[in-house]
Amino acid sequence: MTRILLKQRLDDCIAAWQKAGYRVLGPVKRHDMSSFDEVQKASDMDLDLILTERTIKDHFFPQTEPLIRYKIGRQQIDSETMTPPEIKRVFFGVRPCDASGLAIDDPLFGWDYRDDYWFRRRENSVIVAIACTRADDFCMCTSVKLSPDSTEGADIMLRPLANGNGWQAEALSAGGAALLDTVSPMLQEDSSEAAPVPVVAAKFDVEKVMAWLADKDNFESQFWKEISLRCIGCGSCTFLCPTCHCFDIQDEGDTYSGIRRKNWDSCSFALFTMHTSGHNPRNVQSTRWRQRIMHKFNYYRGKFGVNSCSGCGRCTRQCPVDMGITETLQAISNLPR
Amino acid sequence: MIYSPFPMRVVSKREEAPGVNTLKLEFVREEDHEFFKAHYRTGMFGLYGIFGEGESTFCVASPETRKDAIECTFRHSGRVTSTLANTDAGDIVTFRGPYGNRFPIEQFEGRNLLFIAGGIALPPTRSVIWSCLDQREKYRDVTIVYGARTVADLVYKHELEEWKRRDDVRLVLTVDPGGETPDWQDHVGFVPTVLEQAAPSPENTIAVLCGPPIMIKFTLISLQKLGFEQENVYTTLENRMKCGVGKCGRCNVGSVYICKEGPVFTAAEVSGMPEGDL
Amino acid sequence: MGIQEQYRSEAAAMLSSGEVKLVIGFGAGSTADRRRPVFARTAEETGKFVLDPACIANLTTYLVSGGLLSDGKKVAIFLKPDSIRSLNILISESQIRPEQVVIFGYAIENGEIMPLSGRSISDFTEIGGRIRSATPPPAVLQEAEQIEAMSPAERFEFWKAQFSKCIKCYACRQACPMCYCKRCIVDVNQPQWINTSSHTLGNFEWNIVRAFHLAGRCAACGACDRACPVNIPLRLINYRMGKEVKEAFNYYAGECSDQQPVLASFSQDDPETFIL
Numbered sequence: 001m002t003r004i005l006l007k008q009r010l011d012d013c014i015a016a017w018q019k020a021g022y023r024v025l026g027p028v029k030r031h032d033m034s035s036f037d038e039v040q041k042a043s044d045m046d047l048d049l050i051l052t053e054r055t056i057k058d059h060f061f062p063q064t065e066p067l068i069r070y071k072i073g074r075q076q077i078d079s080e081t082m083t084p085p086e087i088k089r090v091f092f093g094v095r096p097c098d099a100s101g102l103a104i105d106d107p108l109f110g111w112d113y114r115d116d117y118w119f120r121r122r123e124n125s126v127i128v129a130i131a132c133t134r135a136d137d138f139c140m141c142t143s144v145k146l147s148p149d150s151t152e153g154a155d156i157m158l159r160p161l162a163n164g165n166g167w168q169a170e171a172l173s174a175g176g177a178a179l180l181d182t183v184s185p186m187l188q189e190d191s192s193e194a195a196p197v198p199v200v201a202a203k204f205d206v207e208k209v210m211a212w213l214a215d216k217d218n219f220e221s222q223f224w225k226e227i228s229l230r231c232i233g234c235g236s237c238t239f240l241c242p243t244c245h246c247f248d249i250q251d252e253g254d255t256y257s258g259i260r261r262k263n264w265d266s267c268s269f270a271l272f273t274m275h276t277s278g279h280n281p282r283n284v285q286s287t288r289w290r291q292r293i294m295h296k297f298n299y300y301r302g303k304f305g306v307n308s309c310s311g312c313g314r315c316t317r318q319c320p321v322d323m324g325i326t327e328t329l330q331a332i333s334n335l336p337r
Numbered sequence: 338m339i340y341s342p343f344p345m346r347v348v349s350k351r352e353e354a355p356g357v358n359t360l361k362l363e364f365v366r367e368e369d370h371e372f373f374k375a376h377y378r379t380g381m382f383g384l385y386g387i388f389g390e391g392e393s394t395f396c397v398a399s400p401e402t403r404k405d406a407i408e409c410t411f412r413h414s415g416r417v418t419s420t421l422a423n424t425d426a427g428d429i430v431t432f433r434g435p436y437g438n439r440f441p442i443e444q445f446e447g448r449n450l451l452f453i454a455g456g457i458a459l460p461p462t463r464s465v466i467w468s469c470l471d472q473r474e475k476y477r478d479v480t481i482v483y484g485a486r487t488v489a490d491l492v493y494k495h496e497l498e499e500w501k502r503r504d505d506v507r508l509v510l511t512v513d514p515g516g517e518t519p520d521w522q523d524h525v526g527f528v529p530t531v532l533e534q535a536a537p538s539p540e541n542t543i544a545v546l547c548g549p550p551i552m553i554k555f556t557l558i559s560l561q562k563l564g565f566e567q568e569n570v571y572t573t574l575e576n577r578m579k580c581g582v583g584k585c586g587r588c589n590v591g592s593v594y595i596c597k598e599g600p601v602f603t604a605a606e607v608s609g610m611p612e613g614d615l
Numbered sequence: 616m617g618i619q620e621q622y623r624s625e626a627a628a629m630l631s632s633g634e635v636k637l638v639i640g641f642g643a644g645s646t647a648d649r650r651r652p653v654f655a656r657t658a659e660e661t662g663k664f665v666l667d668p669a670c671i672a673n674l675t676t677y678l679v680s681g682g683l684l685s686d687g688k689k690v691a692i693f694l695k696p697d698s699i700r701s702l703n704i705l706i707s708e709s710q711i712r713p714e715q716v717v718i719f720g721y722a723i724e725n726g727e728i729m730p731l732s733g734r735s736i737s738d739f740t741e742i743g744g745r746i747r748s749a750t751p752p753p754a755v756l757q758e759a760e761q762i763e764a765m766s767p768a769e770r771f772e773f774w775k776a777q778f779s780k781c782i783k784c785y786a787c788r789q790a791c792p793m794c795y796c797k798r799c800i801v802d803v804n805q806p807q808w809i810n811t812s813s814h815t816l817g818n819f820e821w822n823i824v825r826a827f828h829l830a831g832r833c834a835a836c837g838a839c840d841r842a843c844p845v846n847i848p849l850r851l852i853n854y855r856m857g858k859e860v861k862e863a864f865n866y867y868a869g870e871c872s873d874q875q876p877v878l879a880s881f882s883q884d885d886p887e888t889f890i891l
Contacts, residue, residue: 031776032846053844063782064812067340070388077344077365077429079388112597113582115339137646219591219611230652232676234786236844246586249340249579251391252810258389262340263811264782265585271802273577273587276415279550281576281590281614285681291589291614299592320790320842321672322644322651391804416805 001189005158006166009186010042017090020182022126025059026092027052036091050136051095051312055242059089060102060121063239067117067249068260082259084117089125090179096150097141097312099129101242103153107304108245117262126179129154130167135198138313140326143204146311148197156180159194168194203326204333206297206307212332213298219290223335227328228289230321235266237315237324238292243308246272267291293328339582342386342431343369347424348406353492354485357457358422359398359410360385362432374404376435379442379468380461380573380601383434384581385409386417387424393417394578396600397435398460400467401442407432410460410492436581438601440465440571445543449478453556455528455548456485459492461573461600462547466500473505480507480537484528487516509535528552529559539564546572546604550615557604567605574599574607574615590614618730619666622693622719627658629691635717636686639677640693641670652677666693668723673836675701676792684715691717696731697836699739700746700869701792704832706736707874710795713737736872743870751835755850762851778818780845783811787825787849790842793832800824826852831860831877834869 005013014024026045028037035054039045071078102122109118132139132148141147151157155176158167169187171177180187212218238244248265252258265272268288274280282288300308309325316324345362353359364370379401386392393415399408413422424430442465450469454462462483469476481500485491491510500508511524511531524531528548544565546556553572560570576588576595583597591611593599616624626638642653642663650670655661675698678684694702699720705711713736720731720739733739750756762770785801788794801809801821809824810817833853840850860866866877881887 031780032848033780053846064814064817067338068388072389074424074428077431079344081338081341083338108584111583113339113584115584117339216611220613229654230677232680232786232789232842234789234842235784236786236842239782239784240844245584247579248585248811249392250807250811251389252807252812253389255389260340260388261812263813265579265587266784267586269785271798275577276418287613294591295586295589299589302592316645318844320786320838322649324645327645 001191002168002170003180003187004161004166004190004192005169005183005187007042009166012186013183014039014041014092016183016186017179022088022090024090024092025056036094039092045093047093047130050132050134050139051097051314053240053314053318055101055240055312055314056091056094056098056127057101057105057242057244059091060118060125061105061245061247063264065117065262066259067262069257070251070253070260071257072253072255084120086120086124090128091125092128094127094129094154095132095312096129096146096148096152096154097139097310098242099127099153100146100150100310101153101312102127104243104304104306104308104310105245107306108300111303126155126175127153128156128158128176128179130158131160131194131197133160133195133198135200136313136317138317138324138326139198139200139311140203140313141311142200143202143326143329144206144307144309144311148200162193162195164195165192168192204329206329209329209332210297210301210307212335213294219294223331224290225286227331228286228323231268231285231289231323232321233268233270233285233288234320235268237319238266238268239264240314240318242310242312242314243296267295289328293325296325297329340433340580342384342392342433343373345407345430345432347426347428347430349426350424353410353494354490356413356422357410357490357492358413359408359492360421360424360430362407362409362430363405365429373407373435377401377404378435378439379464380439381435381437382581382596382600383407383409383432383436384578385411385421386431386433387420388431390417390420392431392433392579393421394575394581396461396464396573398464400464400471401439402468402471410457412457433581436596437599438597440468440545440601442468445469446475447541448476449538449540449542450476450480451537451542451544452479452481452483453528453532453544453546453548454481454483455552456490457492458547458549458552458573459483462545463493463496465545470503470506477541478507479505480509480535482509482511482528482532482535482537484511484513484524484526484531485516486513488512488518488521490516527555529555532556533559533562536563539566539569542569544570546570560604567608568603570604571601572604572607573601618721618728619664621730622666622721623661623664626655626664626691626719627661629717630655630661631658634689635691636688637683638664638691639674640664640719641666641672641674664693666721666728668726668728670721670728671695671723671837672841673698673701673790673792673834673838675705676790676838678702678716679705679710679792679795684711687715689715689717691719693719693721695721695723696742696745696749697834699731699736699742700834701836702736703742703869703872703874704834704876705792705795706872707869708832708876708879713872740871743867746867746870751854755854758848759851759854774819775815777847778822779815780847781813781818781822782845783813783817783821784844786842786844787839790838791829792836792838793829793834794825800828822847822849822852826856829853830856831864831866832868833857 026039034052066082109115155173296308344365348361384392579585588595638655641650644651
């Protein structure tokens with residue numbers, strides 16, 4: 001017997017959470033794009049999507065984040081630190097790959113210096129994941145040792161019932177348990193089976209990949225040039241990735257005042273590492289592509305014990321030239337020893 | 338809050354060389370100054386900025402033995418440095434830091450010190466030099482080899498005079514061929530060449546080397562010729578930076594984040610980094 | 616033999632003889648319906664080429680990125696009419712020397728693929744006529760009509776909603792062959808003309824600047840629209856700008872390779888009294 005939530009009670013849950021002071025966000029399709037946005041009722045959500053085009057990363061690490069409001073004056077300082085809004089949020093219907101993306105980025109944002117822009121949002125959010133029942137050709141969670149029902153980063157795991165009427169509900173953290181308590185009248189004990197998770201065959205051997213990347217002789221391999229010939233350096237893969245976190249700090253305003261902001265940036269951009277002197281350590285696309293792969297599957301793992309990839313497949317799914325990291329990792333897995 | 342800088346007042350500005358200025362900055366708020374005094378060690382860097390323009394990364398050129406103010410030396414080259422170069426005493430700028438790792442100068446105690454610098458790279462070396470000269474009795478022989486393209490490009494000219502006059506410091510100055518003035522008394526030649534001619538002994542000696550990448554490359558070769566072990570040669574690396582705290586993903590050379598695990602490295606550590614990322 | 620085999624063997628011959636250093640074409644993608652850009656440098660690599668009605672991307676962007684043609688050598692490339700149009704525009708803007716490009720031309724009509732005859736850009740004289748007589752896809756026309764029927768306030772709300780999705784990834788710029796500036800206006804920081812932030816102002820600034828920078832230069836290939844990861848209907852903006860240029864100057868970009876760029880050239884008998 002497990003606790004289940006029936007679909008027909010979802011509206012009551014949303015109402016209860018709103019009453020408890022939470023904003024509820026779910027997967028929606030608005031203006032021809034699917035993302036997570038605020039919902040008022042269950043029918044606002046599109047829970048049948050395999051996954052949304054935009055990730056929930058946007059709500060923890062927004063594309064543009066105001067840091068400091070300042071007034072320009074030569075002999076006086078007039079600035080005010082801006083902090084993220086302390087809004088409580090429930091993210092309902094998060095796929096396990098997106099939830100694990102948050103868990104993967106936590107150690108980076110907490111590496112010695114604590115980025116409270118990230119953590120205040122994390123602390124005020126509850127992640128309600130829904131396990132997958134379908135996958136498409138681009139999904140590769142199992143290749144990076146996650147799965148369609150992985151619990152990393154989730155506070156609550158909902159497993160769709162085989163009969164399609166709702167979900168089994170399991171609290172994974174104190175925050176998740178507290179959230180389920182607020183809707184315990186809407187839950188019931190039931191022995192309905194959960195639907196099976198899809199079989200997602202591994203697309204590459206991640207151990208082999210990590211070993212190849214760790215070999216210093218491969219840093220200058222011709223492989224990097226060959227594999228990245230068609231990359232146009234557009235940055236979409238990095239911006240739609242649940243774990244990519246590179247950013248720029250820019251002062252934006254006029255001659256009197258402005259706001260210092262943290263904006264997304266991408267290691268695929270040509271000017272990312274350009275020195276003022278004109279020297280650019282990564283001045284050809286192949287070196288930038290190498291940086292992306294090495295960072296995700298070598299450097300990040302070396303520092304934080306986990307690969308910076310949740311296997312969602314968005315990078316390939318929407319790459320304009322059908323690239324993304326899967327092909328590169330497959331090619332590395334298939335290299336002759 | 339992370340990314341929030343300290344306000345600093347410009348105390349003085351000194352032109353070191355064409356396009357190169359040193360600013361002396363004092364803390365506006367006492368608690369910021371206390372933080373700095375508690376954390377700053379020589380080798381660390383900061384992000385110096387002006388609201389409306391942005392932030393720029395350079396070392397703290399003042400030593401850990403003199404923490405009443407911050408000195409920074411920079412070349413006017415981009416948007417932020419141009420504005421900093423146009424400040425006057427009394428103006429407010431910002432400082433974020435101190436970040437990064439440090440020169441382990443306590444490990445240099447009882448040893449000979451060899452400082453080698455080129456051009457605008459004297460500032461980080463100067464921070465170590467003064468940290469040691471201010472505690473002179475802890476170290477043995479001190480040799481400074483410094484060169485610039487021309488006489489005008491030598492920075493800290495007054496301090497060079499001071500070091501020259503001291504009898505507990507051996508100063509070897511050089512300018513590139515063609516860069517000497519008619520009355521130039523010191524060496525003419527590139528730093529690696531002059532270094533080899535000066536032939537300092539590697540025996541019980543730590544070398545601190547800062548300069549443009551090309552100078553570092555050739556000087557390391559010269560140091561190797563002179564018998565220096567890579568573990569006893571310290572250098573600093575720099576890269577484009579924005580956050581300074583290891584999060585924006587920009588400054589890494591291979592797996593090493595210059596802002597968190599640097600900027601101070603031994604030559605042994607540098608030789609383990611992928612050259613293609615430098 | 617079919618067009619795919621014919622072009623494969625011609626490409627192989629050109630690579631073997633050294634006539635070209637590289638052939639840029641299409642290959643199988645990661646799923647059955649996808650095609651991807653493929654680069655062949657040896658005769659046997661041409662075996663990877665696929666040419667069928669799914670090959671719709673505009674490959675000319677590779678001719679102007681990374682200094683590919685800076686060594687003076689020749690490159691062969693698979694182009695359909697809108698891509699040939701792009702090539703004309705790039706040549707007329709002095710970005711490519713026509714003698715460096717060998718064209719394997721093809722057209723897709725009613726789901727069928729057919730070769731276009733000609734190998735050098737000067738052979739494709741019928742492109743101008745094709746452009747003048749072509750009609751945009753019915754879906755584009757329909758969407759454009761819907762917007763044109765809106766009041767200015769409604770149009771503004773429509774675009775505000777669409778641009779709110781923009782994440783400043785600049786995929787549109789990277790995919791476009793005509794966006795070849797070594798330092799794009801958004802990358803200039805002295806001064807920072809265009810904000811890099813994606814708030815309403817920043818998004819309007821970028822998208823509108825790009826629309827104007829492409830006015831009279833767009834080949835209507837759809838690369839930007841397909842590249843946009845957040846599904847902003849850039850095709851509508853470029854369609855409308857193209858329409859404006861045609862009505863104001865009776866001009867279609869890319870009709871031939873010695874066309875004068877419409878907004879970058881002027882003659883004494885221009886009706887305007889000033890260069891702006």
